[in-house]
Ligand code: BGC
């Protein structure tokens with residue numbers, strides 16, 4: 001498709017003096033950042049020890065530099081989710097923007113490039129928007145959308161989970177549709193299972209996954225929050241997976257992140273957080289043993305905001321006794337002005 005350039009609304013505002021890591025009421029859970037409205041979609045770039053996340057409705061892309069201990073952000077012109085670095089250039093960020101996939105080049109210090117739109121999504125649902133997304137091992141981008149969410153609730157059945165590759169920028173592949181709120185995604189260590197969450201269903205489902213073709217098949221339910229209401233509440237939102245193939249699932253409206261055995265759906269652990277709306281998680285740190293968890297304050301009442309002053313922050317959870325595997329980067333563009341998606345890539349073994 002033709003390249004479109006849209007303007008950036010604001011420039012970098014680096015934050016050089018973050019508050020020191022402050023222990024919260026829960027052992028091992030530390031507040032890493034100041035709250036924003038709706039922190040979401042954390043991703044970890046192990047090449048440079050960088051944690052990215054977004055503040056969806058404000059169009060903000062945040063970059064936390066673990067080694068330097070500083071945080072900076074840029075503001076894009078639209079609602080933004082997710083943010084995933086590119087495999088061939090760590091400073092080339094692939095983002096979802098309103099109903100598109102876009103690229104922006106930013107090193108956390110210099111001014112960002114202009115935003116380049118790569119692909120259009122959900123043309124039939126003009127009030128829908130992008131939500132969670134991840135890259136698979138081959139660098140394909142899996143990105144979901146959701147219907148408009150307003151004071152009267154969610155417009156149903158207007159979400160789609162897409163697969164976006166270099167070869168299909170003009171017509172991203174529809175993988176799952178319709179969905180309501182396309183959310184958490186993960187692949188197992190053997191890379192033959194894909195886990196997925198459509199939040200209002202309350203379920204985590206799995207598909208058989210063919211890494212060579214990128215095809216999913218044979219849907220099964222792994223876990224249903226509604227089967228565990230004596231212990232947990234809320235909707236499953238973002239998720240990540242650890243080295244033992246246990247899923248770590250954020251509970252929006254449930255004030256916790258839960259650990260679930262992906263092989264049998266057993267609920268293994270509940271880690272409470274000082275925020276009701278927990279949105280997602282990713283393993284990070286040089287040893288991939290810190291669980292970074294994003295939260296939201298956007299749906300809280302004024303009273304709840306007073307009770308949960310840290311809601312909207314990113315938390316770092318230490319000492320969980322397990323760790324993650326490196327996640328993958330997007331491989332759909334060689335550089336910001338690359339017109340051909342760059343050199344054709346070879347399937348990664
Ligand atoms: C969406 C929110 C939504 C929440 C519900 C998030 O991923 O961005 O808009 O309210 O999921 O679980």
Ligand code: CA
Pocket residue numbers: 040041131132183184237238279280
């Ligand atoms: Ca989410």
